[in-house]
Amino acid sequence: MAKTLGNAGIVNNGSVVAEVTKFDITSTAAVVSDIAIGDTWSESTAGTKTWSGSVECFYKFSDAGQVAFDPGSSVTLTLTAITGTTFSGTAIIGAKSVSTTKDAYVTASFNFVGNGTLT
Numbered sequence: 001m002a003k004t005l006g007n008a009g010i011v012n013n014g015s016v017v018a019e020v021t022k023f024d025i026t027s028t029a030a031v032v033s034d035i036a037i038g039d040t041w042s043e044s045t046a047g048t049k050t051w052s053g054s055v056e057c058f059y060k061f062s063d064a065g066q067v068a069f070d071p072g073s074s075v076t077l078t079l080t081a082i083t084g085t086t087f088s089g090t091a092i093i094g095a096k097s098v099s100t101t102k103d104a105y106v107t108a109s110f111n112f113v114g115n116g117t118l119t
Helices: none
Strands: 009-012 020-034 043-058 074-081 086-099 107-114
Touching: 009 020, 043 086
Parallel strands: none
Antiparallel strands: 009 074, 020 043, 043 107, 074 086, 086 107
């Protein structure tokens, strides 16, 4: 089985986001069950799709890409993996977290929720 090493990729929201160490994206679909009394088997239909994710990076307060990730902001995201696979869509930034520990770089993480189609 082929594996892909995740040592490259780009997060872009109008500006390339600096110092990204990780991003993830999850897409889901609601599953609507059609079961009634007396049925012996359930049938289901795919419902509304949603997507969300996060970006983690070394914090750089002057980076335009990171500054745009202000909670409540709407951003157009393009997330490109090393394989060349690209995910894009408009998202709303839900949370921003900045943290540090002794003898370590300051890090930031940003959570987002998709607002419309993920392509």
